[in-house]
Amino acid sequence: MKAYSVDLRKKIVAAHLVEKMSIRKVATRFLVSKSLVQKLVKQQRFEGSLQPKPRGKPQFSYLTNRETEVREMVGEHPDATLVELCELFAQKTGHSVSRAAMCRCLQKLELPRKKNMVQSPSGDRKSPKIKSRVLGKN
Missing domain, CATH: 1.10.10 (Arc Repressor Mutant, subunit A)
Known part of the structure; x- marks a missing residue:
């Protein structure tokens, strides 16, 4: 309302x-x-005022004002998944963030999430390359 x-x-x-x-x-x-x-x-x-008060509680994220660090991480690890970026951020800053928060941050910064594509001998682009570290296989 x-x-x-x-x-x-x-x-x-x-x-x-x-x-x-x-x-x-x-x-x-x-x-x-x-x-x-x-x-x-x-x-x-x-x-002394009748202005309506803001609704809801303020949202807090450790990613706020850390755009340069996130850009550097993505630049250094362009094929990293969201989980891997969250882990890298936690190692770098000591603060863990969720995958959803990292995804929102990347969208805000307009950073692409497209992975490398496997190219067939005919030159067609196929499905994304699945790395063994993502699947947990050695």
Whole structure:
């Protein structure tokens, strides 16, 4: 659900503080809950603003502001999988990240994830080369 507009919030608070209406009457008049009216009045008193607060919690990643290190890793290991890049990042920085976080970072940096292709004798490109280290075979 979207936040109520600042204009509506101001009208609700003004009805309670200026017009001296009770919180219940204000809630009935504007078709909102009593707790919303209480929350807006309290926010106006303590913060002096009726701007809606940001929703959700902030996202944190160890990859934030590490674009140059990620670019270097991909440059040094162009055929590394996401798991291998995560392991390299953990060795380099001491912080582990998930495959999904690494994938989002690479997409943000517009780095390709295409692997080397096997070329047949006729010159056609076939399926990607599967390396034994990826499959866990020696």
